[in-house]
Each structure stands twice: as C-alpha cells, then as structure tokens.
Amino acid sequence: MTPHPVPPRPPEGLPSGKPGRKPGPIADGVGIAHRAWLEPLRAKFTASGLTVTELSERSGWAKSKVSELLRGTGLYPRWEITHSLLRVLDIPAWPVRRLWMAAAREAHKKDEWIDGCLQKVALTTGPSNPPLDHRAFEELNEPAYLGYARTFLAHDDEAREAVAEAFDILWLRWQEALHSPDVMRFAWNVLRRGVMSRACHTDGCPDLTTAAFDTVVLSKMACPEGRFAQIEESMALFQAIGRLPAQQLDVMVLRHLRGMDFTAVADVLGIPLASVRFADRYAQQHLTSVLHPKNAPGGTIA
Structure with missing residues (x-):
C-alpha cells in the first residue's frame, strides 16, 4: 500500500485536536521480538499526546493500518509504515530497524520479503551507530x-x-x-x-x-x-x-x-x-x- 501524502505538521506549541480513543492493548499472539520494538513505540506515542487519528494524518497511513500496527494485530507490519510512525514520533530508526528484522524472522517472514521492505525506505537521518x-x-x-x-x-x-x-x-x-x-x-x-x-x-x-x-x-x-x-x-x-x-x-x-x-x-x-x-x-x-x-x-x- 502506498501512503497518502503527508500533511504538514502544525506549528510547534499548537494544541492537538480533541482526545480520541487510545489503542487497545497489544494482542496476545505478538512475539517476543515484536514486543521489543512495539512497546517502546507505543510508550512514545502515549507520551506524545497524539491520538490515533492524528498519528494517521501525520504519517499518511490509514487509521485502520496505524491501529493494527499499534496493537500488533493483522499481518506483521511492513517497514514502510513502521518507519513512517517512527519519523512522526521522533524515534531513532536504526535500532528499531534491527529489532524489526528480528521480529520479522520471528513471524516467519522470508529474507526476500524483509529485504524488499527495507529497500523501499532509505534511512538518511539519524546515526547508524549508537551514541x-x-x-x-x-x-x-x-x-x-x-x-x-x-x-x-x-x-x-x-x-x-x-x-x-x-x-x-x-x-x-x-x-x-x-x-x-x-x-x-x-x-x-x-x-x-x-x-x-x-x-x-x-x-x-x-x-x-x-x-x-x-x-x-x-x-x-x-x-x-x-x-x-x-x-x-x-x-x-x-x-x-x-x-x-x-x-x-x-x-x-x-x-x-x-x-x-x-x-x-x-x-x-x-x-x-x-x-x-x-x-x-x-x-x-x-x-x-x-x-x-x-x-x-x-x-x-x-
């Protein structure tokens, strides 16, 4: 799926819209490696004060897709949507990329699928090594x-x-x-x-x-x-x-x-x-x- 064009961010300090419904808990079937990156992402999302609707609008992905990713339901998320949410939430992409790959293998995704996802997103921002x-x-x-x-x-x-x-x-x-x-x-x-x-x-x-x-x-x-x-x-x-x-x-x-x-x-x-x-x-x-x-x-x- 190709995301919609990303709308511009509101000016700094502008309050977000009315609070919306928060995502439900992580699904029971989510594996260890998947939780390793999903839980910090959800924590950063909660701390951001954004709603699922606002996260959808800023990332350019459908609300249903964003909600599925935040709960770990449906198919294992592709790197494109994962990276889009990382960018909106100002989360470093490189450590999540490695965790995402491990979780993809945990979900029995083939190397061809993983490589295909990664090739669609070039990581040009943020250091590739830890501090x-x-x-x-x-x-x-x-x-x-x-x-x-x-x-x-x-x-x-x-x-x-x-x-x-x-x-x-x-x-x-x-x-x-x-x-x-x-x-x-x-x-x-x-x-x-x-x-x-x-x-x-x-x-x-x-x-x-x-x-x-x-x-x-x-x-x-x-x-x-x-x-x-x-x-x-x-x-x-x-x-x-x-x-x-x-x-x-x-x-x-x-x-x-x-x-x-x-x-x-x-x-x-x-x-x-x-x-x-x-x-x-x-x-x-x-x-x-x-x-x-x-x-x-x-x-x-x-």
Whole structure:
C-alpha cells in the first residue's frame, strides 16, 4: 500500500485536536521480538499526546493500518509504515530497524520479503551507530549480561540474541535510561525481562535445569553412582534457586554461578553493595533451610 501524502505538521506549541480513543492493548499472539520494538513505540506515542487519528494524518497511513500496527494485530507490519510512525514520533530508526528484522524472522517472514521492505525506505537521518556512551556501556556490561543469559537459555545463539536485543532497546530508549534514577538498574531490567521472556518456566519460576547439568558436567566425577547423586542434588538446588525472589535469584546467579564478586554484582544490578550482601546471605539461609532443614542457617553454597 502506498501512503497518502503527508500533511504538514502544525506549528510547534499548537494544541492537538480533541482526545480520541487510545489503542487497545497489544494482542496476545505478538512475539517476543515484536514486543521489543512495539512497546517502546507505543510508550512514545502515549507520551506524545497524539491520538490515533492524528498519528494517521501525520504519517499518511490509514487509521485502520496505524491501529493494527499499534496493537500488533493483522499481518506483521511492513517497514514502510513502521518507519513512517517512527519519523512522526521522533524515534531513532536504526535500532528499531534491527529489532524489526528480528521480529520479522520471528513471524516467519522470508529474507526476500524483509529485504524488499527495507529497500523501499532509505534511512538518511539519524546515526547508524549508537551514541558513544551507549557503546561504552555495552562493552562494559556485555560479559555479565551474556553470562546471565546463558544461565537460563539452553542455546548460546538464543542468549546472544537476548543480549543484543537488550542493547538495541537501550539504544532506542537511551535518553530515558540516562534520565532514570539509575541507568544500570534501568538497563538490567531491560535485559532481565528479555531473558525471562525466553526462559523455560515451571510453575511460574525460571527453570535452571540446563545450569544444573552444566554443573554436573564440569564436576568431572568418575564414579557413576556419585554422578547420579550429584545430578539429584544439583537439580534440587537449582529448582530452589529458581524459586527465589527476583533480586535474590539474580544475586545468586551472578555471584555463585557466574563467579562475580559482590562489588561487580552491585555495579551490574545497579543496587547498593549492602543490598547484594543481604540478598546473598538471606538466599543462602533460605536454600539451606529448604535443602538441609537440620543444618544451621548461613552455610555457603558449594
């Protein structure tokens, strides 16, 4: 579909028309990668104060098409309409482009379809690389982010995809992150959400089965009987870790499964060092009470 000519924007400071009906919630069938760019776009749309009708008029696309895109209903949106909305809402196109491509593949679109969409829109505005401080942030935190993702995701490609998506979302929302109370905490929440949306869950808790078996493999135990006993013990331990509250779970994973010291964990999570030590101590006491109820609390996990 070819969009209608884009009408001129009203002068700065001119109030928009009467408030119209806001778009409904994102459809249940929208995939992880699709949500990664759709949710920030919807947030920027809400903050803009525009109505769906005004967004339609300024982008040059039919209101029904704009409404479908904002809700994630209908067919996966082509890049032409997506880019038009980005331009109206003043959203950087390059990070969304990469997220859009990943979501297109998630929607089983062929490479020919993706390339055909992209070739119709030339990105001539905005930088093709993240800001310098974002790139420094990525270099600093990528190892910890990858380690965390690999703990929950069975395949390395999936872990790398989750981390790459997190950094693209941060590029998209970088100014929001910088103006948040703590950029590290803001970024960690983005990364954690992406990892948990991909992780397997049992009874609503993340499944750490893969991490448990990795522990067994690394133990290099020669005795089959001992190996089976270690498997049983590891499974029980990792199931209990998966049921910890979010902050305690993250501290345990980074501190004991990824080998980071307390200060490094506090830095990457964006929380005080005292909070990390408290979470670690409380989590260990809880795990000891669950796995070894006869033992005194406060033991260290091997």
